[in-house]
Each structure stands twice: as C-alpha cells, then as structure tokens.
Amino acid sequence: MNEKRAIPVEDKFMNRKISDILYGYLQSISYLDKSGKTRFVYKDHYSPSIIQEYFGIDENGRYKFQRLAITRAMRVLIEFGYVREITVEGLKGNYVKAYELPFNVDSIFQIIPLETLKYLLDASNSNVIKIYVYLLNKYNCFGDKFEFTNKHLLNKCFGVKSNTNSLTNKSLANRLDFLKKLGLIDWCEYVKVYNGKKIKTKRLKFVNKYISK
Numbered sequence: 001m002n003e004k005r006a007i008p009v010e011d012k013f014m015n016r017k018i019s020d021i022l023y024g025y026l027q028s029i030s031y032l033d034k035s036g037k038t039r040f041v042y043k044d045h046y047s048p049s050i051i052q053e054y055f056g057i058d059e060n061g062r063y064k065f066q067r068l069a070i071t072r073a074m075r076v077l078i079e080f081g082y083v084r085e086i087t088v089e090g091l092k093g094n095y096v097k098a099y100e101l102p103f104n105v106d107s108i109f110q111i112i113p114l115e116t117l118k119y120l121l122d123a124s125n126s127n128v129i130k131i132y133v134y135l136l137n138k139y140n141c142f143g144d145k146f147e148f149t150n151k152h153l154l155n156k157c158f159g160v161k162s163n164t165n166s167l168t169n170k171s172l173a174n175r176l177d178f179l180k181k182l183g184l185i186d187w188c189e190y191v192k193v194y195n196g197k198k199i200k201t202k203r204l205k206f207v208n209k210y211i212s213k
Helices: 022-028 048-057 065-081 114-122 127-147 151-159 166-181
Strands: 004-008 039-040 085-089 096-100 109-113 183-194 197-207
Touching: 004 114, 004 127, 004 197, 022 048, 022 065, 022 096, 022 114, 022 127, 039 085, 039 127, 039 183, 048 065, 109 114, 109 127, 127 166, 127 197, 151 183, 166 183
Parallel strands: none
Antiparallel strands: 004 109, 039 096, 085 096, 183 197
C-alpha cells in the first residue's frame, strides 16, 4: 500500500470544483500514519510556491498554476472533506501541523501505483486523473463491455452537461490520447443508432494500472 495511492471515484470528487491535480500531488508526497490506515502531508511540505515550483512554467514563461488558484483549490478540498487540518507526532516526538487525507473504505475509490500517479501529474492537465480512475473503475466493474461517449465523460469527469464546445471536446480528446500513449487505456469506436440518431460511441478494450515503457 505504501507505493500505491487511493483516488476517489465518487460523484463528489468528480465535481468540477475539485482539483484532481492538487489532490493527486498531495497523495504523491503523503506519508502513512502510525496506524497504517490514513495518509497525511506535513504542513510545511505544502505551499502555493512549492506547487508552482513542482509543476514549473509553461511555454510563455509563466507558472502553470497561479498562487490564487492553488489556494482556492486547497480550500475546496478542505471544504469537501478530502483534506483535513490536524496535528501529528513529528520525527523528534514533537507535535507538528499536518494535512490529513481522510480515507473511507466504504466510498468508491481506485488504488493506483504511485509511479502511474506521478506520470499523470507530469502532464499537468486537469481532469486527466479523474478520467483515468473513472475508466479504471468502470473497467473493473464491466471489463471490455463498458461503452461511453464524449458527452458522458464530459459530464462525469469535467462536470460539463453539453458537448457542443469544441475547445472542451479537444481537451477531452487530448487527455484520452495522452492516457492511450502511456498504454493505460485503449478503446474501439463505432456508431450506434439511438432514437433514429447516430451516436459516436467508444467501448473500452482495456485499462492498465501501469504505464507501458
């Protein structure tokens, strides 16, 4: 479990306000508590500036994530109960401030390798972790029988009800292609007729837990 991380798949986590990148980052640097059941992050291991340095700058020389956006994203994670401020016993026996990442075994989640999580973080693309764990969960439930459309994924993982926005559709396509190139997912495509309308449909072929090197 030490080299794996639990990522929620429940509807609450899929809320468009939730930053899967920030949550994934916190999971990646977290430690197990003495009970071996709950993960936490030392408070001095997190700050907006640390996040900015980790993800670096874009092609325009600007940080990929702005401090205000990071602060807001952390506040939302706390508000939704995915992060909780606590104190833990430090290495010297003193008590220090930390962020707990509560884990409910009764919730819907997927366990993924830390190595895979770090590759997804390197992409610096919001919602790519959500897409991956959502499809992993569906594959574990339905195997290669699971069908989906772009509209379905946009609704479930982006919180978007319509698929008429070309930019949003392109963002989804880029993220799916990224996961495919890593060898994490693959699908086949065909057209189905529903109520007289032709609908472009995808069906999962596989979802892997480890990238293809």
